[in-house]
Amino acid sequence: MSGQGGAGGQGGTGGTGPRLADLSVGDELPVMTKNASRAQLFLYSAASFNPHRIHYDREYAAVEGHPDILVHGPLQGSWLTQYLTDWIGPRARLRAVTWQNRASAFPEQDLEFHGRVTAVHLERNEVEVEVWEQTADGAVLMPGTATVFLPE
Amino acid sequence: MGGLGGVCSADMATSLIPDETLARVGELLAEPVTVTIDRRESQRYALAVGDENPVYFDEEAARAARHRTIIAPPTFVTHAIVPPRSNDQLRTDGLWRDGSGVRLAVARMMFGGEEWDFLEPVCVGDRITAETRLAGVDQKDGSKGPFVRVVRETTFTNQDGTVVARSRQIGIAR
Numbered sequence: 055m056s057g058q059g060g061a062g063g064q065g066g067t068g069g070t071g072p073r074l075a076d077l078s079v080g081d082e083l084p085v086m087t088k089n090a091s092r093a094q095l096f097l098y099s100a101a102s103f104n105p106h107r108i109h110y111d112r113e114y115a116a117v118e119g120h121p122d123i124l125v126h127g128p129l130q131g132s133w134l135t136q137y138l139t140d141w142i143g144p145r146a147r148l149r150a151v152t153w154q155n156r157a158s159a160f161p162e163q164d165l166e167f168h169g170r171v172t173a174v175h176l177e178r179n180e181v182e183v184e185v186w187e188q189t190a191d192g193a194v195l196m197p198g199t200a201t202v203f204l205p206e
Numbered sequence: 207m208g209g210l211g212g213v214c215s216a217d218m219a220t221s222l223i224p225d226e227t228l229a230r231v232g233e234l235l236a237e238p239v240t241v242t243i244d245r246r247e248s249q250r251y252a253l254a255v256g257d258e259n260p261v262y263f264d265e266e267a268a269r270a271a272r273h274r275t276i277i278a279p280p281t282f283v284t285h286a287i288v289p290p291r292s293n294d295q296l297r298t299d300g301l302w303r304d305g306s307g308v309r310l311a312v313a314r315m316m317f318g319g320e321e322w323d324f325l326e327p328v329c330v331g332d333r334i335t336a337e338t339r340l341a342g343v344d345q346k347d348g349s350k351g352p353f354v355r356v357v358r359e360t361t362f363t364n365q366d367g368t369v370v371a372r373s374r375q376i377g378i379a380r
Contacts, residue, residue: 100254128281
């Protein structure tokens, strides 16, 4: 049983991840927190060949009405897939994910990833979860959904 | 008619979507792009994200996870297909000229979200062909004024002809 509402441990670094039979609707995933430095955002711009100035040039970001440089939408999306693949472990598969970038995320800000099981399909080894990124005080920046495949 | 859900009616005088763009819905936005998934580019991407999952770095870990070889992070394919372009194609905001492939009467582009289906893992060394279509474009009224929602759908196919992923990227222009 997942007793305390937890839905299994971190699997990404070699663990086994959650077992399908142990999961129930409403189970919460362990929280992951990210906090990007300005240098990391710059590195992400470079690694994704994305020269958009709102991600590294604070003066220019202000021209577009932003109080600071912004965390890239696709970076937050990749954090979300990391959150899911870390949870399910290496033998499981991330089948689908959706997310909406609703509000801006900034560097040097704690960004929490949360999730909750919304459906368990024992017959096809799939679990659906709702996931979201929020600030430390609970403002949701990026809601999403995912489907994962958990082998026996 | 119209107006439901903030979708503007066709008679709106201030349409931000040129007719030529509306006419392109369903069309390919560019010629298909084929790239080889490069280990260093993939690992640089994973490190910039801060995702050091061993299946992206270690052959044995990848095999233990039942992959052919090292895989790339799930959404890396969308970055792998970004074409190399020269500096003289940069706009003052840092975006590429005509980077979207979609003409609009507004220029400021924000990222609205994505929807992905991951059908097969993408391995380092795979030859991936991407085809991107304009799946939809519509104008809406937001709290900060009108904006245009552009949906681009990309299908990623590997060297065996297997579709490995599909993405729908939502761009917000205002």
